[in-house]
Amino acid sequence: MKRPNILRQNLGLLVAFDALITEGNATKAAERLSLGQPAVSHLLGRLREIFSDRLFDRTRDGLVPTRRARELHAKLVPHLKGLEALFVQDNSFDPISTERVFRLVVSDMVQVYFIPGLLRAAESAAPGISFVTVPIDSNLVTEHIERDEVDLAINHCPDPAPWIRTCPLFEVEYMCWYNPACGEAPSTIDRFMARPQVSVTYRGPRPVPLLTPCTSRGSRAR
Structure with missing residues (x-):
């Protein structure tokens, strides 16, 4: 079994987990974390993936932690308190x-x-x-x-x-400058998109922001 690289895991996930299990409610946890509820739902999804457990069951009374979640939280609390003490010593910038x-x-x-x-x-x-x-x-x-x-x-x-x-x-705002040596400047988006286009990306084919308004109208770049 491959062990996860803890250095690549976001400690904010553990803080969110603590807020969820303490508040028992996603909305209240979001308020405590100063985040939107969709963001908290995203974090919960990542936590479930990392720990391979649903962690919480939704009921009329709120979020009820699973047995696995309670076990994890019991181990987590001392470490969170230690981290809080570490940052409280001098958290000024x-x-x-x-x-x-x-x-x-x-x-x-x-x-x-x-x-x-x-x-x-x-x-x-x-x-x-x-x-x-x-x-x-x-x-x-x-x-x-x-x-x-x-x-x-x-x-x-x-x-x-x-x-x-x-x-x-x-x-x-973007402005298109056209070299007269290349011929007559295209007068419509379709004619502009019909010209050869060059896209520079760092990894694989990616959408080009400049061309997005054009492609959304059905025009395709060459």
Whole structure:
């Protein structure tokens, strides 16, 4: 039997498990965790997969833990208390004294327009902080955050997992520049899509955000 790599498991799952078994109600657990109920349901699904047990039965009185869930929780509580004590000692974030590397997923445009200003701000406000940009397909951001391989994504991230906190920063409009040497500029979407297209992805064929509005109307790229 292959043992799971605990370092790849999200400790937040165990915190969610504790909230579910303590509250006995998904809605109350979500409020306690400051998450939406869909996010908590997603976490519960992952917990069931990891422990190969349904963990809870839904009744009119709420969520009733299974025998396996009660056994797991009894073992978990001392460790959670130990972790809480560890973080309570000093959970403040002092940018002046902090020494840390933040791993960022950013698009080419973000690197050009945002990173220089970010570096200038960090140089005085947080001199011990450094940043590493990670080239990852935006469609794969969720799984890399889940594996704790990146800390932050400033990118086009379609359909993020419900437990990932997101915030829109800005909106952009795309404009198509056409080289006259290639012939007459296409006057319709269908003619534009009929031209040869090149898509650059990091792993396998992926939807191209720029072409999504076109393909949703039935047009197909070559």
